[in-house]
Each structure stands twice: as structure tokens, then as C-alpha cells.
Amino acid sequence: MEQQRLGDQPGPSDTAAERTLFGHPIGLTNLFGVELWERFSFYGMLTILGYYLYYSTTDGGLGLDQGTALGIVGAYGGLVYLSTVLGGWIADRVLGMERTVLYGGIVVVIGHLALAVLPGLTGVGVGLVLVALGSGALKANASSLLGTLYSPTDARVDGGFTLFYLGINIGAFTGPLLTGLLQREWGFHAGFGAAAVGMTLGLAQYVAFRRNLGTHGREVPNPITRRELTPILAALAVGAVVVLAAVLTKLITLDNLSDVTTGVIVVASIAYFAVMLTSAKVAPVERTRVVAFIPLFIANAVFWSLFQQMFTMLAVYSDERVDWRIFGWEAPASWIGSVEPIWIIALSPLFALMWTKLGNRAPSTPIKFGLGVIGMGIAFWLFALLSGFEGKTVPVLAVFVILGGFAVSELLLSPIGLAVTTQLAPAAFRSQMMALYFFSVGIGTSMAGTLARYYSPDSETSYFGFSGAAAIAAGLVVIACAPWIKRRMQGVH
Numbered sequence: 001m002e003q004q005r006l007g008d009q010p011g012p013s014d015t016a017a018e019r020t021l022f023g024h025p026i027g028l029t030n031l032f033g034v035e036l037w038e039r040f041s042f043y044g045m046l047t048i049l050g051y052y053l054y055y056s057t058t059d060g061g062l063g064l065d066q067g068t069a070l071g072i073v074g075a076y077g078g079l080v081y082l083s084t085v086l087g088g089w090i091a092d093r094v095l096g097m098e099r100t101v102l103y104g105g106i107v108v109v110i111g112h113l114a115l116a117v118l119p120g121l122t123g124v125g126v127g128l129v130l131v132a133l134g135s136g137a138l139k140a141n142a143s144s145l146l147g148t149l150y151s152p153t154d155a156r157v158d159g160g161f162t163l164f165y166l167g168i169n170i171g172a173f174t175g176p177l178l179t180g181l182l183q184r185e186w187g188f189h190a191g192f193g194a195a196a197v198g199m200t201l202g203l204a205q206y207v208a209f210r211r212n213l214g215t216h217g218r219e220v221p222n223p224i225t226r227r228e229l230t231p232i233l234a235a236l237a238v239g240a241v242v243v244l245a246a247v248l249t250k251l252i253t254l255d256n257l258s259d260v261t262t263g264v265i266v267v268a269s270i271a272y273f274a275v276m277l278t279s280a281k282v283a284p285v286e287r288t289r290v291v292a293f294i295p296l297f298i299a300n301a302v303f304w305s306l307f308q309q310m311f312t313m314l315a316v317y318s319d320e321r322v323d324w325r326i327f328g329w330e331a332p333a334s335w336i337g338s339v340e341p342i343w344i345i346a347l348s349p350l351f352a353l354m355w356t357k358l359g360n361r362a363p364s365t366p367i368k369f370g371l372g373v374i375g376m377g378i379a380f381w382l383f384a385l386l387s388g389f390e391g392k393t394v395p396v397l398a399v400f401v402i403l404g405g406f407a408v409s410e411l412l413l414s415p416i417g418l419a420v421t422t423q424l425a426p427a428a429f430r431s432q433m434m435a436l437y438f439f440s441v442g443i444g445t446s447m448a449g450t451l452a453r454y455y456s457p458d459s460e461t462s463y464f465g466f467s468g469a470a471a472i473a474a475g476l477v478v479i480a481c482a483p484w485i486k487r488r489m490q491g492v493h
Contacts, residue, residue, distance in 0.1 A: 014057065024160045025149040027213040030206060032167035035142050037202025041112055041166045041195035042080075042135060044175025044195025047071055047337035050315045052188045053124070060187050062120065067453045068254050070111070070312040074449015075257040076128050077308060081442025082265050083136025085272070087146075088435030090137065091217075092428075093224040097141040097148075098210070098217035104137025105203045116189050127192070136438075144434040145217040157419050159356035165415040166348035171198075172343035180332035182243035222428050258449035265446065269297070269439045272432070281428035285490050289424040292488035293433075295481055297415065297440045299369045302474040303413055304444025305451065306376045306405060306467060310337065312452035321457065322394045331396075339400055343407030351411045364486050365420045370479035372413025377471030379405035384464035390457075423492045 053069035054060025054283050064072075091100040111130030140291050146164055150157040174196065179191035224232075246252040276282055276290050318324075318336035327332075355362055363371075382402045386394050417437060425433030455463050476486075 022147045024156060024163065027149050027216060028146065028160055028164065030212045031146050032164055033209070034101065034138070034169040034202045034206040035087075035164065037198050038105065038108065038135065038138055038142075039171030039207070040175040040202070041108065041171075041199040041330035042131070042175070043337055044179035044198065045115065045131070045192055045195040046073070046077070046311050047176040047315070047334040048179055048183045048188060049076070049193050050185050050311065051183075051290070051319070051334065052375070060183075062124070064254070066316065069345070070316070070452040071256075071258040071449045072254060073315075074308070074312050074446050074452065075261040076132065077311065077448070078258070078261040078442040078446025079128075080132045080135045080139075081438040081445060082261070082268065083132050084140035084435035084438040084442075085136075085139030085268065085432065086133070088140045088432040091141045092220070092222050092430065092432055094220065096218050096220045097145045098213060100137050100141045101145065101217075102203070102206065102210075104134045104139075104141070105199060105206065107131075107134030108138065109196055109203065110134075111201045112192060112199060116193035116196055140434040140438055141217070143418045144422060144425075145213070145431055147419070147425075147430075147434075148216045150323065156356060157423070158362070158416060159352040161415040161419040162348055162352035162355060162411065164418070165411070166345060166352075169344035169348065173338045173345060174425040176334055176337035180337075183334065184332050192241055204394075221430060226384065258446045261446040262443055262450060265439050265442045269436065271441070272436050272439070276426060276429055276433070276436075279426075279428070282426040286426040287319075288488050289490055289492065290426065290433075292485050292490075293421070293424050295478060295485055296366065296369055296420070297436070299373050299474060299478045300413065300417055300437070300440040301443040302471055303373045303376055303409070304441045305447040306380060306444075306471055307410065308445040308448035309452060310340065310406070312448045313455045316415040316452070316455070317394075318399075321389070321392060322396055322399055323392055324396055326396065340391040340403040340406045340410075342400075343404045344410065347407055347411055351415075364479055364482060365416055365489070365492075366482035366485040368412050368416045370475045370482065371475075372409045372411075372416075372475070374472050374475035375405055375409030375412060377468040377473075377475065379403075379409065380464045380468035380471065384461050385466070386458035387464070392455060420489075424489065 050069050050073045052061050053064045053072055054066045055063070057063045089102055091097045095103070108131055110126045111132075111134055113127075114130060115127030117123065118126060143161075143164075146161065147157070150160060171180060175195065179194050182194050243252070254469035273290065273294065277287055282290070314336060315334070319333040322333065322334070322336070324333060362368075378400055382405065386398055418434075421434055421437040422430070451467070
């Protein structure tokens with residue numbers, strides 16, 4: 001039975017999970033909805049966060065240096081994905097995936113409310129920490145929970161994750177539209193408040209339809225013992241003291257936060273790979289699959305270091321270089337966050353149909369990854385062609401077309417990455433393996449804050465040119481290594 005193969009215990013409520021909608025498990029609809037609203041709140045807040053940090057106080061912002069502000073945005077994004085390890089650990093050792101998704105959503109709501117209500121850097125600090133912790137718990141486990149609805153050899157899995165990705169991007173599209181308008185008309189705190197309302201709606205639908213998931217994700221696969229808990233709590237306390245000391249001694253500052261975040265996630269990733277590769281709970285075939293995941297992890301980090309600049313460098317580019325006049329009306333610059341999801345929404349059903357129809361005849365996961373990274377590099381090269389424009393004159397239509405390249409690249413890599421991570425994960429580390437996948441996204445996101453500091457209108461050609469060339473080279477390496485990776489995936493397509 002599928003449930004036994006995936007590690008769940010079969011029970012009467014599993015009949016709900018056997019129902020299908022459009023050929024996929026009915027539980028997909030519940031996870032589709034909660035992720036849609038979580039992304040609505042996340043991207044709705046993120047697209048105005050940088051402006052809030054570096055706009056002058058007379059414009060409603062905090063007046064920080066622009067480079068510092070972009071570094072904070074990148075570091076925050078990295079910390080969101082770093083916190084997925086805590087969410088994965090809680091799911092694997094304490095609560096199970098399903099309940100961790102629920103409680104993570106509650107913490108996200110509280111964080112957005114803090115941003116909306118508390119003034120200045122106090123609201124930023126409290127709000128971003130809570131949203132990071134809650135999103136980390138929700139993101140890793142929603143994706144892992146979806147993976148349990150499919151068997152490891154189910155050819156529908158790429159199509160299912162692509163539909164799931166459609167929900168993510170409906171939220172990513174609508175969030176910036178609403179928060180951008182609210183920010184311009186009523187101020188930043190109104191935009192942050194809309195993000196809180198959106199996540200509340202997502203929680204409500206998740207609770208209302210929890211029965212669709214049956215018993216999937218209810219089991220705690222590796223329950224923690226009292227003896228194990230004490231040293232873990234002690235380590236957390238020591239870590240908190242170290243961080244506090246680093247802040248007080250100015251080893252960690254707002255200016256270097258994105259660099260520190262990148263370094264921490266890299267070290268944590270290496271440690272996590274070491275734990276899984278040496279654990280007695282990991283079978284030999286599972287260990288081989290973890291090795292196959294390493295080059296995909298690196299390629300994913302490269303991809304997101306370019307893609308996530310949509311919220312750092314490209315946010316500034318949108319504000320200072322793009323002509324947002326549409327039929328005589330000037331749209332908010334933050335709407336750049338909604339452009340790429342339009343393409344995702346349009347293309348996701350086509351990609352889902354294509355992967356479902358092709359089944360095991362589709363290109364292998366390493367080939368898809370390589371093509372996705374190359375596509376991002378080409379998109380950056382296309383931005384270099386616009387460097388001849390001066391001032392706020394870059395046509396919004398040109399940006400719209402280029403971000404279509406972002407979307408195709410994302411669909412080749414990101415939903416596929418979510419799917420393959422659940423398939424390559426050792427049984428004892430299912431949620432934590434998904435957290436490791438998000439570590440690669442976190443490395444790329446924090447790097448997006450670091451790289452954004454090197455951008456200026458005067459150096460656009462070289463900035464976009466070198467960034468694109470690095471991504472294309474990385475993608476070609478992955479394609480060249482595809483046979484080696486495929487052999488070590490041990491039957492996973």
C-alpha cells in the first residue's frame with residue numbers, strides 16, 4: 001500500500017486521501033489553498049519591505065541606507081529558509097507534518113500583525129523573526145506533506161507539484177498587487193495588515209478541510225526522547241547567547257547581515273549532509289540518493305541567487321529605471337513582484353499537462369535543473385540589452401517579456417526540485433530533507449542581498465552580463481554531470 005511505503009500507518013480516514021480531483025489526491029486542494037495564502041502574505045510583505053526600509057521618513061519609510069536595506073531583505077529571505085530546519089525537526093521529532101503546518105501558520109499571522117502595528121525597527125525585528133519562524137515551519141512541511149500523497153514511482157508527482165506551484169504563484173501575484181496599492185494610498189502599515197488578513201484566510205480554509213488529508217502527516221516518524229531533549233535545549237540556549245554576543249560586539253551588523261546569513265546556512269547545510277550521510281537510520285540506497293542530491297542543491301542555490309534579486313536589485317531597478325505608466329496611469333513599482341507570477345499562472349497548467357503526459361519519457365531531473373539555471377542566465381543577459389536606456393525609461397513591456405524567461409526557468413527547476421526532494425529523502429529525515437532543499441533556496445536568497453550591493457545603473461551591462469554567464473556555466477556543468485547524478489538517484493526519475 002502507498003501509505004505503508006511512505007511510512008504512514010493506514011487507517012479509516014485514509015479513504016479521504018484516496019479520493020481524487022483532476023486525477024490528483026484530494027488533499028492537494030487543501031495544501032494548494034494554505035500555500036496560496038501564505039505566499040500572498042509573504043510576497044505581499046516582501047515586495048514593499050525594501051522600500052519601507054530605505055524610503056525617507058517623509059515618504060513613510062525608515063530612512064536606512066539603500067545597500068543596507070537590500071542586505072536586510074536578502075538576509076531575511078535567507079533566514080526564512082534557514083528556519084525550515086527547525087520546522088522540519090519539529091515535524092519529524094515532535095508534532096508531525098500536518099500539525100506543524102497549522103501552528104506555523106498561526107505564528108506567521110502574529111508576525112504580520114507585529115509589522116502592521118509596531119512602529120519602526122521594533123516592528124521590523126519582531127515581525128520578521130516571527131514570520132521567518134512560522135514560514136519555515138509551514139513551507140518545508142506543506143511540500144513534504146504533499147509528497148506523502150504520492151508513491152515514490154507515481155508519474156503524477158511532477159504534475160501535482162506543478163499544480164501546487166500554481167497556488168503558490170496565484171498568491172505571489174495577488175499579494176504584491178494589493179499591498180502595493182494599499183502602501184501607496186494608506187501607507188506601509190496598511191500593506192502589512194493586508195498580509196496578516198491573507199494568512200488568516202489561509203488558516204481558516206486549512207482547518208475547515210483538514211479531513212481531506214486523512215492520516216497523512218499525522219505520524220511523528222522519529223519521536224524525540226526526554227534524554228535527547230535536554231542537550232538540544234542546551235545547544236539552543238548556547239546558540240542564542242552566541243548570537244546576542246555577536247550583535248553586542250558588532251560582529252553581526254545590519255550591513256553584513258546577508259553575508260553572515262549566507263555563511264551560517266552554508267555551514268548548516270554541510271553539517272546536515274554529514275548527519276544524513278553518516279546516520280545509522282539511513283539505508284545504503286538512501287545514502288546514495290542523498291549524494292545525488294548534492295549537485296542539485298548547488299544548482300538550486302545558483303538559480304535562486306539570481307531569481308530572488310527580484311526583491312533586492314530588481315526592486316530598485318523597478319523603482320528607478322522602469323516606466324510604469326500603463327495607459328496613462330502609473331502603477332506602483334512594487335508590482336514587479338506580480339509580473340512573473342502572471343507567467344507562472346498561465347504556464348503552470350501547460351507544464352503540469354506536459355509532465356503528466358510524458359510521464360517517465362520526460363527529461364530527467366538533472367537535465368531539467370540544468371536547463372532552468374541556464375534559462376535564468378539568459379534572462380539576465382536580456383536585461384543587459386536594456387542598459388542603453390537612461391533614467392526611468394525602461395519599457396515595462398520589455399521587463400514583462402524578460403520575466404517570462406524567469407517563469408519558464410522556474411517551472412523547469414523549482415516544482416521539480418520540490419518533487420525530487422521528497423523522493424530522494426531518507427525515511428527518517430523526510431521533513432528535514434525538505435528543509436535542506438530550502439537551505440539551498442536560502443543561500444541563494446541571502447546571496448541576492450549581497451550581490452545587489454554591486455549593482456548600479458552605471459554598471460548594468462557588466463552586472464547582468466557576468467551574473468548571466470556564471471549561471472549559464474553552472475547549468476552546463478549540471479547537464480554534463482546528469483548521467484552521474486541519475487545513476488545515484490537509484491530509480492527516481
